[in-house]
Amino acid sequence: MRLVLVLGDQLSADLSALQKADQENDLVVMAEVVAEASYVPHHPKKIAFTFMAMRKFAQSLRDAGWRVAYTALDDPENTGSITGELIRYAAQNDAAGVVYTEPGEWRLIQELADMPLRSHVLPDTRFIASHSDFENWAEGRKQLRMEYFYREMRRKTGLLMDGDKPEGGKWNYDHDNRKPAPDQVDFDGPLRFSPDNAVMDLVAERFSDNFGDLQPFWFAIDSDQANAQLDHWIDAGLPKFGDFQDAMLQDQPFLYHSLISFYLNAGLLDPLDVCQRVEAAYHAGKAPLNAVEGFIRQIIGWREYMRGIYFLEGPAYTARNGLGHERALPDMYWGAPTRMNCVAQAVKQTKEHAYAHHIQRLMVTGNFALLAGIDPAAVHKWYLAVYADAYEWVEAPNVIGMSQFADDGIIASKPYISSGNYIHKMSNYCGSCAYRVQDKTGEKACPFNLLYWHFLDRHRDRFSGNPRMGNMYRVWDRMDAEKRTTVLTEAEAWLTKLDQGDAV
Ligand SMILES: Cc1cc2nc3c(=O)[nH]c(=O)nc-3n(C[C@H](O)[C@H](O)[C@H](O)COP(=O)(O)OP(=O)(O)OC[C@H]3O[C@@H](n4cnc5c(N)ncnc54)[C@H](O)[C@@H]3O)c2cc1C
Ligand code: SF4
Numbered sequence: 001m002r003l004v005l006v007l008g009d010q011l012s013a014d015l016s017a018l019q020k021a022d023q024e025n026d027l028v029v030m031a032e033v034v035a036e037a038s039y040v041p042h043h044p045k046k047i048a049f050t051f052m053a054m055r056k057f058a059q060s061l062r063d064a065g066w067r068v069a070y071t072a073l074d075d076p077e078n079t080g081s082i083t084g085e086l087i088r089y090a091a092q093n094d095a096a097g098v099v100y101t102e103p104g105e106w107r108l109i110q111e112l113a114d115m116p117l118r119s120h121v122l123p124d125t126r127f128i129a130s131h132s133d134f135e136n137w138a139e140g141r142k143q144l145r146m147e148y149f150y151r152e153m154r155r156k157t158g159l160l161m162d163g164d165k166p167e168g169g170k171w172n173y174d175h176d177n178r179k180p181a182p183d184q185v186d187f188d189g190p191l192r193f194s195p196d197n198a199v200m201d202l203v204a205e206r207f208s209d210n211f212g213d214l215q216p217f218w219f220a221i222d223s224d225q226a227n228a229q230l231d232h233w234i235d236a237g238l239p240k241f242g243d244f245q246d247a248m249l250q251d252q253p254f255l256y257h258s259l260i261s262f263y264l265n266a267g268l269l270d271p272l273d274v275c276q277r278v279e280a281a282y283h284a285g286k287a288p289l290n291a292v293e294g295f296i297r298q299i300i301g302w303r304e305y306m307r308g309i310y311f312l313e314g315p316a317y318t319a320r321n322g323l324g325h326e327r328a329l330p331d332m333y334w335g336a337p338t339r340m341n342c343v344a345q346a347v348k349q350t351k352e353h354a355y356a357h358h359i360q361r362l363m364v365t366g367n368f369a370l371l372a373g374i375d376p377a378a379v380h381k382w383y384l385a386v387y388a389d390a391y392e393w394v395e396a397p398n399v400i401g402m403s404q405f406a407d408d409g410i411i412a413s414k415p416y417i418s419s420g421n422y423i424h425k426m427s428n429y430c431g432s433c434a435y436r437v438q439d440k441t442g443e444k445a446c447p448f449n450l451l452y453w454h455f456l457d458r459h460r461d462r463f464s465g466n467p468r469m470g471n472m473y474r475v476w477d478r479m480d481a482e483k484r485t486t487v488l489t490e491a492e493a494w495l496t497k498l499d500q501g502d503a504v
Contacts, residue, residue, distance in 0.1 A: 001025040002120075003069075003089055005082070005100035007108075008036065008050045009391055011057040011223075012267035013064075016122040017101040023065055027093055030058050031071040031085040033078065039107070040385040043212035045219070045354040048203040049388055052196040052221040053266055060222070073202060082108065083115045090117055104307075104393040106315035127307060128153055128272060128300050134308030144309065144410060147172065150301030159275050159296055160282075160289075167282075172297065173242065173290040181247040181427050187237045189254040191229045192218035211334050211386060213352050219262060219388070226263035230274060233258045234281050242291030246359045248342075248427035253349040257357045258295070261389035264303075271299050306397040309411060318396050321376050322408035323459060329378040330498055333365070337503045340447060341433035342423050343368055354388035361387075362416055363423065366403030370417055371451035372495065373458075376406035414468045417455055420446035441486050447494055447504065453484070454491035 004021040006028055021028070032051050051073070058070045069089050071078050079088055086098055097118030103109050104124070112119065123130060129137075129149075137152055138144055151171055154160060160167040195217040204214055220226040241256045249255060263269045275296045282292040310317065332338035335351055346360040356365070361383070369379045380399045384390045401411030420437040424430045430437040430446070439445040456463065456476055464473045476484070497504050 001027060001093060001095055003086055003093070003095045003098045003117075004028045005086060005098055005112075006030050006057070006061075007082070007100075007103055008032075008054050009104060009266050010101055010124075011053055012126055012270070013060075013223075014126070014270075015101050015267065016125050017099050018061075018066075020120075020122055021099055026067075026099070027089065027095070028058075028061055028066050028068045029071075029086060029089050029098075030054055030068060031078070031082060032073040033071070033081050033085060034073065035081040036108075037073065037207070040381050041210045042207070043350075043354040043386050043388060044203050044207045044210050044214040045212055045217060046388040046390070047207055047210075048195065048199050048214060048217060049219045049221065049262060049354075050266065051199045051203070052219075053268065055196060055199065056222045073206065081111075083111055086115060086117060104391050106392070110315070126267060126270065127304060128157060129304045129308055131308075131311050134304075134312060138308070138312055143413070144305075145413070146301055146305045146411075149305050149308070150297055153300040153304060154296075157272060157275070157300060159279055159300060160293055167293070168289045173293045174297075176290040177242040177245045177294045178426075179243045179247065180425055181249045182240075182244055185244075185249065185252055185255055187240070187254075187256050190218065190259040191220070191225070191232050192216075193220050193225050195219075196221065211351065212354055220268065223263075223268045226260065226268040229263070230258070230260055230269060230277065233260070234278060234287070238278060238281060238287045238291055238295065240291065242288065242294040245294055246426055248345075248357075248359055248364070248423070248429065250341075250345060250428050250432060253353055253355065253357075255357065259355065264299075265389050265391050265394065271303065275299050303394065306402075306411075307393050309397045309401065310393040313397075313407070313410065317407065318380055318392070318400060319377060320400055320406045320408070322406050323373075323376075323404075323462070325370075325373040325375055325404070325406070327372060327374045327495075327499070329369075329374055329382055330372075331501065332504075333382055339434035339504060340368070341435075342427065342429040345429055350386050354386065356387070359426065361398070362403055363418060363426070366399070367417055368448070368451075370404050370415060371448065371455045372498065373455075376400055376404040379404055414463070414466055415455075417452060418448065419452040420448040423448065441483070441490055445490065450487055450491040450494055453487045454495075457484075457488060 004017050004026050037047055058068045061068050071085055079085055099120045101122050101124050137149055220229050237256045244256050260269055264271055278292055278295050281287045332343060335347060338344050342364045346356050346364040350356050380396060383399045384395050397411060401407040405412055405415040424437045435446045436444040437446045440449050453476060456472055463469045
């Protein structure tokens, strides 16, 4: 007999390791271990979600006839690591070896490879592009732009294709998906499910020092519930998803977003099935093309592309720091007071829900970290810890590449930076802020306005030749010299206060 390892983000009945295993003889191993629960200080909701979903999945395997060895976190014999548990169960059962599906993180891939047990590693087939698909696509290209990869994925899956042409004549309807915040949201957010109380008690006892609220817990914890959430959103959220995809509203954390990334990444939902159901809603006339194309692009485009980059670039990717940013992560990211309402809003809902939507991650917390020159490794660890959907294969390229431009432009052709204007246009945050978004200098000047020019000025050598940024430098250069000096002096003073730990 062999052991069959199922990790906490591999909760799919069609996992390659389960497909290859022998139900009669093999023993499935699942383990809640302190090493995985604490290599970053994960949000308590993320830990609770993972353990609850693991326990339910283990039960569903038993119901289907599998033998499952499940180690709970507080099991006295728990060795504390995945490899420790495999070695322990192998000795107890005289196992001939271990079958497992490749993990989504270099750290664990290496740990398992170093384990003194005979192993059979299988590819993770729950993605649309295999490693070799991505490598073949990337081969010989000067730039790895997501848009071209996405078109290949459209052709490969047949999603939104009209023969060999894109549905509606265009590949990408992003242009229609940038409406500012609506006055009211007529979607009541995700379905709310009941937690497993034993796990709630365990996480409350063991992880209460971690940043984040455990209560109220509302996540789906099995695939039936996750599918119910998807159906609910397709009916009520999808039609306006595209229009308001980039919008942000005070005290409205969810808007028209699907809230399925946790379920997709843990294996409770299948990405292709999700996209096919969303496409069916379009063909049934229930949702417009801009919403459906925009959503499908996020999944078969961005999600697959990020994974491709993570595996293509190798384990050193997370240590990249192309812009030489060294500032410590300010305490406001862990909930310390800040006068910047946009940052306070994004952090508050992150603390409450282990969730923030894409534009909050990219254009508020990410944008601020980039403008302020924060060490990308610290930013990466923060995102990995605080979001329930954060696994390194998807989080690291989004943070190191897309958000912090620390990979020197593998993912983004220019840094995602903006002054306060963008946040003002896309949200209603500025109206309740202690700073004034209209002020470019002065006591109440929006810090994003000051830091935007500070960033461009300090990275002039790196970016002034970038064709997509020439305009920004022309505006800066046309500014009165005295005003430029004032902006830079005030930005420096503001950063000094930030470094001193003042509530800026
Ligand atoms: C700095 C930063 C860090 C991020 N970290 C993560 C992360 O750790 N895990 C994660 O799953 N996503 C991450 N994202 C992408 C995106 O923010 C989340 O996938 C999304 O907010 C999840 O919420 P949702 O399910 O409501 O998504 P929706 O807005 O409804 O989008 C639908 C789905 O598209 C996929 N998707 C959308 N954008 C991306 C993207 N850029 N990369 C990969 N998948 C995408 C997700 O699976 C998501 O569920 C990050 C983005 C940024 C800018
Ligand atoms: S004024 Fe500036 S800091 Fe305040 S909410 Fe607007 S963008 Fe954020």
